[in-house]
Amino acid sequence: MHVRPAAAAAAAFLGFTLTLLGGTASYAATGPGSAAGPLGLGGPVVYAHRGASAYAPENTLAAVDLAMRLGFAWVENDVQRTKDGELVVIHDDTLARTTDVEQLFPDRGPWKVKDFTAAEIARLDAGSWFGEEYAGAAVPTLRQYLDRVQRNRQRLLLEIKRPELYPGIEEQTLKVLGEAGWLDPRHVARRLVVQSFSADCVRVVHGLRPDLVTAFLGTPPVADLPRYAEFTDRINPWHTTISADWVAAVHGLLGAHGRALEVDTWIVDDAATARKVQEMGVDGIITNAPDVVREAVGGF
Secondary structure, three states, rough: OOOOHHHHHHHHHHHHHHHOOOOOOOOOOOOOOOOOOHOOOOEEEEEEOOOOOOOOOOOOOHHHHHHHHHHEEEEEEEEEEEEOOEEEEEOOOOOOOOHHHHHHHHOOOOOEEEHHHHHHHHHHOOOOOOOOOHHOOOOOOOHHHHHHHHOOEEEEEEEEEOOHHHHHHHHHHHHHHHOOOOHHHHHHHHOEEEEEEHHHHHHHHHOOOOOEEEEOOOOOOHHHHHHHHOOOOOOEHHHOOOOHHHHHHHHOOOOOOOOOOOEEEEOOHHHHHHHHHHOOOEEEEEEEOHHHHHHHHHHO
């Protein structure tokens, strides 16, 4: 069973109102570690990981919409590529965990995303595994996802997943972003961050579009941080791998755009851990349960 915590209801109206007024601003506007926070509010920026994925099937449009209704401007997603070259939003490089692909295509194991066409993937049910009320939810294409985030007036932390499996996916992702209107100055300045676990991928994106905000997913040693600062703006680590001293070391360097590097940590779903990483000075928290984190740290 997936139950939304009661705290969500109390906070949702205020958060949704702020979203309509302009949404969440990155700490790039106030400086890393700022006590003021976005819109003058306390707390780090809260990112809805794969949408509000504690309460709706991850990376679906339903999860994006629920994050919006809860009042969260920032959503995170994962991008991979189909056999016929369509970019789709799904976390795993296999379809088995979050769709009914094994029932529809029993002889096609191991059911890799790259081995199925976009039309085949569009037939899959990406919601029933989570709950009957989400039966029939689809794996969205990146373009469908961008259009929904745009309609909701949300902002996007986009992860290019497993780029080594998909040569040229950096250029293709930027092409789709451009066609959807996401590479104009307003989106680039305030509404879009591109991240990856692959340093080479982040470097490629920065080289193609030096104006974009980029993030590297991982926890490089302090001695290696200056090398990352040459091509990225944020270092986004797993919360168990960091300390206040490490966060301070990241903040002490200027990133690719001449601003202090930022730290957005993942995946934090409970109040105690949210407060712990807040005390470390992180700029953002990526979470499946954004309402829980917001209640704990006051972020938006």
